[in-house]
Amino acid sequence: MSMVKERSGVQKIAPYQAARSLESVKREFGLDQIIKLAGNENRLGCSSRVAGILEEQKSQFSFYPDSNCTVLRERLSSIHNVEPDHLVFGNGSFELIALIAHAYLETGEEAVIPDPSFGWYRNVTLQMNGKPVMIPLKEFAIDTDEILRLISGQTKIIWICNPNNPTGTVLKEEQLRDFIKKVPDHILVVLDEAYIDFVEEPYFDTTELIKQHKNVILLRTFSKLYGLASFRIGYGIGDPELIEKINKVRSPLSVSFPAQKAAEVSLEDEDFKRLVLDNNRKSLDLYYSELKRLGLDYVRSNGNFILIRTGADGEAVEKAFLQNEIIIRNASEFGLDGWIRVSVGTFEENKKVIRVLESFTQERKRQEES
Numbered sequence: 001m002s003m004v005k006e007r008s009g010v011q012k013i014a015p016y017q018a019a020r021s022l023e024s025v026k027r028e029f030g031l032d033q034i035i036k037l038a039g040n041e042n043r044l045g046c047s048s049r050v051a052g053i054l055e056e057q058k059s060q061f062s063f064y065p066d067s068n069c070t071v072l073r074e075r076l077s078s079i080h081n082v083e084p085d086h087l088v089f090g091n092g093s094f095e096l097i098a099l100i101a102h103a104y105l106e107t108g109e110e111a112v113i114p115d116p117s118f119g120w121y122r123n124v125t126l127q128m129n130g131k132p133v134m135i136p137l138k139e140f141a142i143d144t145d146e147i148l149r150l151i152s153g154q155t156k157i158i159w160i161c162n163p164n165n166p167t168g169t170v171l172k173e174e175q176l177r178d179f180i181k182k183v184p185d186h187i188l189v190v191l192d193e194a195y196i197d198f199v200e201e202p203y204f205d206t207t208e209l210i211k212q213h214k215n216v217i218l219l220r221t222f223s224k225l226y227g228l229a230s231f232r233i234g235y236g237i238g239d240p241e242l243i244e245k246i247n248k249v250r251s252p253l254s255v256s257f258p259a260q261k262a263a264e265v266s267l268e269d270e271d272f273k274r275l276v277l278d279n280n281r282k283s284l285d286l287y288y289s290e291l292k293r294l295g296l297d298y299v300r301s302n303g304n305f306i307l308i309r310t311g312a313d314g315e316a317v318e319k320a321f322l323q324n325e326i327i328i329r330n331a332s333e334f335g336l337d338g339w340i341r342v343s344v345g346t347f348e349e350n351k352k353v354i355r356v357l358e359s360f361t362q363e364r365k366r367q368e369e370s
């Protein structure tokens, strides 16, 4: 046994459970191809301009990247209508979430986390020996009244995933504005907007919030709408004083040159964005009508995934999908027994998911009747 003792918070972190690798699933089930719908990745790939820019810029690959992300910073500053010093870049939002905790959370301070939501908020809180205060969702949505009620003298950060992963609910504009007004201004409110582009109804421009409130930071990612998950790039938008603190704990070269270039060209490809959003809308509509036909409950989604109630044991459902070459997420791991989370696929892939659900539920009915 090692005598070297880790930070006390690290003792409380369960070992990271990686999603099953495609390779291990293929071998176990003797399959040659697998459709992965477990990580909310973009099934339409990414902009075709990405391959071109990488080829064009390959002579730069032996140099360290621009730590400041100058070109991308300028583009996003004009897109969001904020000064360049309101932006911070990271190795995906994952890194930014950790950096926020590293820069702000003192030992023993509380971080308020809706539950279920993105699991990484709790992990980074424990890393800093902070105290996670988990607040159950109400009808699958973030319960802002309950959060306000549980703010204490120790509260330092409030994590709001909007739209929320894994439920897909989004806060109404009025509710969000009202909530932020009521949070004391020494508490940091992090709005993780990984799925903001997929919101069903037209949504307000949330960058207004950071102009009115110096304790709010928005997080955006290139992993979902833009399909650049493997490149690892995301950014935060907030008051320059917040941004400066996050930059202090950031590893200066965490955003690679290929990631910066891929992001720059992706921002300009309006056709690809439209294609992704159209496919998402049509796919969710297909799910809504087919799930209704099958008599299965679901939560209306503002993301690129959908939470579905099968009512069956999650592992059995997961296995039925694997036998049909599809990886989905058993929502038991989010505390939602009897539910699965399925990422939006291509239109054909979605139809296949529905066929699997249909035969699974029919088989289950037959078993119950006999």
Ligand SMILES: *Cc1c(COP(=O)(O)O)cnc(C)c1O
Binding pocket: 040, 091, 092, 093, 094, 095, 118, 161, 165, 192, 194, 220, 221, 222, 223, 224, 229, 232, 233, 234
């Ligand atoms: C997918 C996702 C992210 C994106 O993380 P990256 O590190 O940018 O890939 C962030 N937050 C939530 C809630 C997500 O679901």
